[in-house]
Every structure is written in C-alpha cells, then in structure tokens.
Amino acid sequence: MGVILHREPELENPTLLACWPGIGNIGIIAFDTLKNEVEAEEFGEIEPWDYYYPSKVSIVDGVINDIEFPACKFYFKKMDGKDLLFFIGEEQPAEGRRTYAEGEKAYKMANLVLDVAEKFGCKKVYTSGAAVAPIHHTVKPRVWAVPNNKKLISEVRSYSNTILMSDIEERGGQGNITGLNGLLLGVAKKRNIDAICVMGEIPIYLQGFPFPYPKASWSILEVLSTALDIKIEMDAINSLIITHENDIEELYKRFPDDMREQLDKLKDVTYGKVAEPGPITEEDKKRILEDIDKFFGKGPTEG
Amino acid sequence: MWNEDVGRLGPAVTDYLVRALSGEEFAQIEPTYFFPLGGVAVDNDIAQFPESRFFCCEEKKLIVFRSNSPRSEWYRFLDTILEIGQHYCNVKQVFAIGGMIYMGPHTVPRQLLGVSNTKEMRQTLGHYNITCDLNYDTPQGQRPTLNSYLMWIAKRRSIPSASLWVPIPFYFVELDDPRAWIKVLQFLNTHINLGLDFAELDEYAKKLNERMAQLRQRSPDIESSIQKLESNIMLTQVESEQLASEVYQFLSE
Numbered sequence: 001m002g003v004i005l006h007r008e009p010e011l012e013n014p015t016l017l018a019c020w021p022g023i024g025n026i027g028i029i030a031f032d033t034l035k036n037e038v039e040a041e042e043f044g045e046i047e048p049w050d051y052y053y054p055s056k057v058s059i060v061d062g063v064i065n066d067i068e069f070p071a072c073k074f075y076f077k078k079m080d081g082k083d084l085l086f087f088i089g090e091e092q093p094a095e096g097r098r099t100y101a102e103g104e105k106a107y108k109m110a111n112l113v114l115d116v117a118e119k120f121g122c123k124k125v126y127t128s129g130a131a132v133a134p135i136h137h138t139v140k141p142r143v144w145a146v147p148n149n150k151k152l153i154s155e156v157r158s159y160s161n162t163i164l165m166s167d168i169e170e171r172g173g174q175g176n177i178t179g180l181n182g183l184l185l186g187v188a189k190k191r192n193i194d195a196i197c198v199m200g201e202i203p204i205y206l207q208g209f210p211f212p213y214p215k216a217s218w219s220i221l222e223v224l225s226t227a228l229d230i231k232i233e234m235d236a237i238n239s240l241i242i243t244h245e246n247d248i249e250e251l252y253k254r255f256p257d258d259m260r261e262q263l264d265k266l267k268d269v270t271y272g273k274v275a276e277p278g279p280i281t282e283e284d285k286k287r288i289l290e291d292i293d294k295f296f297g298k299g300p301t302e303g
Numbered sequence: 304m305w306n307e308d309v310g311r312l313g314p315a316v317t318d319y320l321v322r323a324l325s326g327e328e329f330a331q332i333e334p335t336y337f338f339p340l341g342g343v344a345v346d347n348d349i350a351q352f353p354e355s356r357f358f359c360c361e362e363k364k365l366i367v368f369r370s371n372s373p374r375s376e377w378y379r380f381l382d383t384i385l386e387i388g389q390h391y392c393n394v395k396q397v398f399a400i401g402g403m404i405y406m407g408p409h410t411v412p413r414q415l416l417g418v419s420n421t422k423e424m425r426q427t428l429g430h431y432n433i434t435c436d437l438n439y440d441t442p443q444g445q446r447p448t449l450n451s452y453l454m455w456i457a458k459r460r461s462i463p464s465a466s467l468w469v470p471i472p473f474y475f476v477e478l479d480d481p482r483a484w485i486k487v488l489q490f491l492n493t494h495i496n497l498g499l500d501f502a503e504l505d506e507y508a509k510k511l512n513e514r515m516a517q518l519r520q521r522s523p524d525i526e527s528s529i530q531k532l533e534s535n536i537m538l539t540q541v542e543s544e545q546l547a548s549e550v551y552q553f554l555s556e
Contacts, residue, residue: 049378057447059418062425062435067455
C-alpha cells in the first residue's frame with residue numbers, strides 16, 4: 001500500500017492543491033482546470049487497489065487485457081518560486097455504499113498525500129469542495145473558506161467574495177467538512193502544515209442532482225488566483241459553465257410552479273452577516289428557507 | 304464461488320463437489336474487514352452469517368472455495384484466497400464460476416462462456432465446447448465482477464485462471480437451475496478428471512422440466528411468454544415480471 005513516483009522533480013516550497021469529488025464536483029473541476037491551465041505534469045500516483053474497487057475491465061478475444069482503477073495521481077508545475085503540486089483523486093475511497101471517505105482508509109490516504117507533499121518541501125495545502133447554501137443559481141456563488149489555524153484567518157479575509165463560517169448567520173463559526181477534502185485539513189493540522197479548504201456555494205435545490213456546478217468552481221478559481229498570486233485564464237471554465245447552465249435552466253423549468261415561485265425568492269435572500277440587507281424582510285426570509293427545507297429536507301451544509 | 308449467485312449456481316456446484324468428492328473443510332477467512340458485522344441478517348427464518356470456507360478434495364487434488372461476496376477490502380480478500388491456494392495448497396490453476404442473467408427461454412441448452420487471464424488458458428478452454436472469444440469493456444456506470452478482479456490478481460501472481468459463466472434464464476434467477484450446474488460440472492469433470500456421476504442431477508433437471516411443462520399447460524399466459532422467448536421475441540417488462548413471478552411461485556410450492 002504505497003505511492004509510486006515516476007520521477008522526483010526539484011521544487012521550491014510548493015503549494016499543494018488536493019481534491020476528491022464531492023457535491024457538484026465543484027472543487028475537483030476548479031483544481032483540474034487550474035492543473036490543465038498551468039500544464040502541470042504527472043509524476044506519481046497512489047497504488048489504487050487497496051483503496052478502490054476497479055472501475056473497468058477490458059476483455060479482448062476472451063482474455064483479460066487490463067483492469068482500470070479510479071486514478072489518484074500527483075502532478076507538479078514549476079512556477080518561479082510559486083511552484084505547485086496537485087493531487088487529484090477520481091473517487092473518494094469510500095467503503096460500502098458511503099459516498100464520502102471516512103475511517104482508516106481515508107486517514108491513510110490523507111497521510112500518503114501529505115507524505116509526498118512534505119517530501120517535496122510543501123508548506124501549504126488547499127483543498128476544495130461544495131457549500132450547500134440557500135442561494136439561487138443565477139447568483140454568483142461565494143466561497144466559504146475554512147483554515148486549519150488562526151493565523152490564516154487574516155489571509156482568508158483578504159480574499160474577495162469569501163466568507164468564514166462565523167460570517168454565516170446562526171452558525172457561530174461551527175460546521176463540518178465531510179470526506180477527504182475536510183479530513184486532509186485535519187491531518188495537515190496534526191503535522192503543523194497550514195491548510196485552507198475553499199468551498200464554492202451550490203444552490204440547495206441542486207445538491208442532489210448528478211451534474212456538475214462549474215459556476216461555483218469559477219468562484220474558487222477566482223480565490224485561488226489571489227491566494228496563489230497567479231493569473232488564471234477562465235475560458236475553459238466559462239465554456240463549461242455555459243454548457244451546464246442550459247441543463248440547470250431546463251431542470252428548473254420542470255420544477256412545479258409553486259416550488260419555482262419559492263425558489264425565485266432566493267434571488268433576494270442574503271444569509272451571511274457581511275452581506276447588505278436584501279429587499280425582503282427577515283420574516284419573509286425565514287419562511288422561504290423553511291419552505292425550501294420542506295422541499296429538499298436540508299439546511300446549509302458543506303462537504 | 305459466491306453464495307449470492309444467480310440460479311444458485313455457485314453454492315449448488317460447490318455443495319455438489321464437496322459432497323461427491325468427500326471434501327473436507329480446512330480453512331476459513333475471518334469476516335473482519337470484509338463484511339459489516341453490526342448484527343445478522345435473517346433469511347427464511349434463519350439467522351445468516353457471512354462465510355468464506357475452503358474445502359480440500361485430496362484424492363482429486365481439488366480445492367473448493369465458497370464464500371459470500373465481500374463488502375469491503377476486496378483486493379485484500381481476493382488476494383487472501385489466492386495466497387492460501389498458492390502458498391498452502393500449491394494450486395496451479397484457478398476457475399471462478401458465475402451465473403449471468405439471460406433473457407431467453409429455459410428450453411435452450413445451457414452454454415458455457417469463458418474469460419481467461421492468459422492466452423494459454425484460453426487455448427485450454429478452446430478444447431472444450433466453451434465460447435471463449437468475448438470482447439468486452441465495462442459499460443459506463445457499471446463495475447467489473449469480482450471474478451474478473453480475482454483473475455486480474457491471479458495474473459499478478461502468475462496463476463493461470465479463467466472465469467466460467469453460464470447464462471441462466473431470467474425467471475430462474477432466484478431458483479435452482481440444475482442444467483446450469485451440470486454444464487459447469489461437466490467441464491470440471493472432464494478437465495480435472497473428477498469421475499463425477501450426474502444421475503442425481505440429471506433426475507432433478509428432468510423433474511424441473513416436467514414441472515415447467517405442467518405450468519405451461521396450466522397457464523396460457525406463461526405458455527405464450529415462453530413461446531415468444533423461444534421465437535426470439537422480446538417480452539415487455541410486464542410480461543417478463545409476470546413470468547418470473549409465476550414461475551417462482553409455482554416452483555417454490
């Protein structure tokens with residue numbers, strides 16, 4: 001159970017961006033877009049068979065040709081003092097029917113990723129995921145950021161369009177980040193490595209549908225551009241957004257009229273303390289959120 | 304072979320081999336790590352528990368493994384099977400047996416399909432009336448079978464291996480299909496020279512055929528559905544469900 005490194009690049013204090021799939025694949029789309037944008041090169045992988053069931057078998061003329069596993073690979077990019085390491089896991093190493101990784105396997109995988117990161121001198125880690133929020137899909141998603149120590153708070157405050165857990169009403173700075181995108185923050189903390197999880201907001205009514213939400217990935221890329229001090233071309237993510245916006249609009253049209261009427265009110269709801277007061281009253285807002293909870297059975301969550 | 308197999312193929316073939324060849328249990332894989340152990344399932348009034356047992360039929364130099372399908376740590380589980388076979392028993396070849404759902408009638412002869420992990424094993428299968436020229440890629444959204452995974456690991460261990468598949472009529476999926484069992488056993492009997500006597504199974508298959516003939520006579524709908532299948536006409540979902548349900552009820556009586 002280990003890591004295979006095909007080569008060992010010389011890197012200068014690289015930042016690690018590690019991600020596994022989650023709701024709307026928001027984080028993984030953002031990191032994968034950035035990885036492709038900077039043309040990062042693959043240099044290693046985690047041996048998959050102890051973590052994953054195979055994803056594909058190929059049989060040619062009655063003989064097993066190959067078996068494929070979900071990929072979990074490392075990439076690097078040298079960038080003049082702003083070197084980057086990427087780890088992209090195609091699946092969370094979940095057992096049974098769970099969607100998100102937890103327990104011994106998840107912990108082992110998180111440690112393997114950080115072993116590689118530390119081997120190459122990494123001092124900072126970003127993970128990414130989704131924040132399920134009472135927002136409308138026509139609104140620009142914000143980014144919820146969770147650092148793993150206090151000294152990173154000021155840095156997070158410097159990001160635009162970004163909020164902390166304590167900025168969200170009634171949360172009091174509390175919350176959970178499910179799966180490896182969260183666990184890696186904790187394992188990094190145990191090793192005294194700075195880490196921040198950046199989560200793009202996805203409308204509460206889209207969280208259960210099996211399509212991506214690249215609009216939130218765009219917001220994450222915007223934050224990463226500041227955090228990593230690099231210019232990111234948004235053409236690829238913009239075209240992805242256009243493709244999926246049509247799907248979302250089609251889906252939205254199929255919602256019952258009364259539901260859509262309620263959801264339309266989310267265009268005016270603001271649930272963060274830092275936002276400007278919206279055009280609807282607090283009482284209206286409470287009722288809208290309660291109605292949406294009835295439809296979809298959940299309040300804001302992240303993971 | 305896996306207990307959850309369609310047509311009860313895996314458990315029936317293993318039971319038969321162990322009984323006919325006086326096999327003795329010599330090892331088990333502990334369920335920890337591989338099965339959820341939060342209690343027991345109850346099936347037909349009986350508490351169930353996952354089992355993974357090895358039997359040795361010493362005279363015929365045959366090891367039989369029968370197990371529930373593991374629910375986690377698949378690689379470790381399958382590698383353990385092969386480790387016990389290779390390290391303790393010096394096995395030279397591995398056959399994995401499984402049934403697959405077939406949308407045709409029960410009146411056609413059962414076939415045997417084979418997938419190998421080496422070209423040499425494929426050639427061996429070619430000497431027996433086994434279809435072994437399959438080309439296949441796992442479709443999007445599906446996963447490879449445990450038997451394919453087992454063969455891949457066997458290949459890593461340089462153990463020649465094949466998985467043998469018998470298409471089983473969809474309305475026998477939850478019932479016995481002795482003709483499928485016989486098909487597999489006939490291959491093993493010839494290939495490993497087991498000296499099996501099929502009289503008991505032939506008798507059972509004959510009785511089952513007679514029961515099916517009675518059902519066809521009794522129910523015009525069933526007769527019509529099976530005739531359609533025999534003429535290569537696809538059934539509607541309603542017809543398929545009705546056929547499966549009525550056959551199950553009748554043969555379970």
